[in-house]
Amino acid sequence: MxxxxxxxxxxxxxxxxxxxxxxxxxxxxxxxxxxxxxxxxxxxxxxxxxxxxxxxxxxxxxxxxxxxxxxxxxxxxxxxxxxxxxxxxxxxxxxxxxxxAPAPAVAELTIGLLISLLRHVPLSNHQIHSGEWTRHFGKRIADSTIGIIGLGRIGTRVLRRLKCFGTPRILVNDIKPDPELTRLHKIEWVAKETLYKESDLITLHVPLTPLTHNMITKRDLMYMKEDASIINASRGGIINEQDLFDVMKSGHLSGAAIDVFEKEPYVGPLADLPNCLLTAHMGSxxxxxxxxxxxxxxxxxxxxxxxxxxxxxxxxxxxxxxxxx
Structure with missing residues (x-):
């Protein structure tokens, strides 16, 4: 064969x-x-x-x-x-x-992206490379509200790793809430709109289907806090990329980390945003x-x-x- x-x-x-x-x-x-x-x-x-x-x-x-x-x-x-x-x-x-096989690596990259966004690492890196020296106040995980959409193989691993950083408030959303996870972890099952409005950082761990394609658009991003951040290390197309650019360009959201894109290799306007951390589908x-x-x-x-x-x-x-x- x-x-x-x-x-x-x-x-x-x-x-x-x-x-x-x-x-x-x-x-x-x-x-x-x-x-x-x-x-x-x-x-x-x-x-x-x-x-x-x-x-x-x-x-x-x-x-x-x-x-x-x-x-x-x-x-x-x-x-x-x-x-x-x-x-x-x-x-x-x-x-x-x-x-x-890929789940541990994706979960660990997510934690790295999460810390980078909460502490404004992408923006500081860009500014120093541009000759600017600005010290940014950030947030620690333990003092943040983290939103996780999708608690499958990867989302659950992210949840477990967050316990190492103290006791952040963790909001979760999944189509099938798991009572066992509620027993093992201090989490709150909430509707997406609540998660958008109350999270300091949101991380996505859902498959790409016709139901999740463009799941997050301008309306959802504008629900988020002005200084919130979002991570997509699941599948390209779940966040509408043009909407994300428009919202961030307007000054809403403090940062984003995107590892997956609707068309790869990615060529697009998100690359022009210094507070948008882009990686080349490297989760696994x-x-x-x-x-x-x-x-x-x-x-x-x-x-x-x-x-x-x-x-x-x-x-x-x-x-x-x-x-x-």
Whole structure:
């Protein structure tokens, strides 16, 4: 069998996933473009491959029309908004993912971004590089109200890590409130509007679906305190990027940290804002977590070739979400 590896980087820090493929007799080709592949580029190159070890490129019906040999999509990561799951199922293409591997790294980056925003690190860095010396008053986590939207694998890890910084007020919002989290943590389940209005900093940890696309617009941002901040390390498109720029340009909000964008690589006006911290979709890019993601996705390919059951097939609940939308 032949595998196309589209996600980048791949096996850059650890070549073990490639050794796994070789050991299983799977021929492979790594993304020849060295960047995120477009839908049409993927459609043009996938025809001869049985397995796709995938990143965030669009895997649509158009792509599958040209993928006559495709039998498995093994997603390096957890987000599935780029995969047409029902089209894959209709064509009997199995889909696997690596749901737990990226979570620790994304949670830790979120904490780093959170501290940077509360203490105005991006703005101070920009000012010093510009020859200006200004000392900014900031807030400590323990004295802040932190809002978390989405308490899944990553949001829950962020919640746990916040306990190390004292006793901030923590407001949370999720479609399925978890009584066990209420028992273990001092949290308040609130409506989104309350969370927007009362938080000093909001961090987002929800999947991208038609329901969450543009979930946060100018109206929601203007509900927030004038000196509040917001973090998106989940999926691009959840915050309307133009609305965020307009609101911040007007002087509302003290900062934002954005790791994910609707179109990547990002080129847009947020880059002109000194208090907007931008990172290049690096949430999962710790050596250990990235290596684990690549290895787990490759192991699924090997299991498939060997006729074994997949360890992390995409659950029915993910298909149900796409069907409902």
């Amino acid at each position: 032949k595998a196309l590896i589209t996600t980048i980087p791949f096996a850059e820090k650890d070549g073990f996933p490639l050794e796994l493929l070789k050991g299983a007799g799977i021929a492979y080709q790594i993304n020849p473009l060295g960047r995120k592949i477009t839908e049409q580029e993927l459609a043009d190159m996938i025809s001869d491959f049985d397995i796709l070890i995938a990143g965030t490129e669009p895997i649509t019906a158009n792509v599958m029309d040209n993928a006559k040999n495709l039998k498995l999509i093994s997603r390096v990561g957890i987000g599935l908004d780029n995969v047409d799951l029902h089209e894959a199922r209709r064509r009997r293409i199995k889909v696997a993912y690596t749901p737990d 890019m710790s050596v250990d977590c990235r290596t684990r993601m690549e290895q787990e996705a490759t192991e699924e390919a090997v299991r498939f070739v060997e006729g074994k059951a997949l360890k992390h097939p995409v659950p029915q609940s993910e298909y149900d979400v796409q069907e409902a939308l």
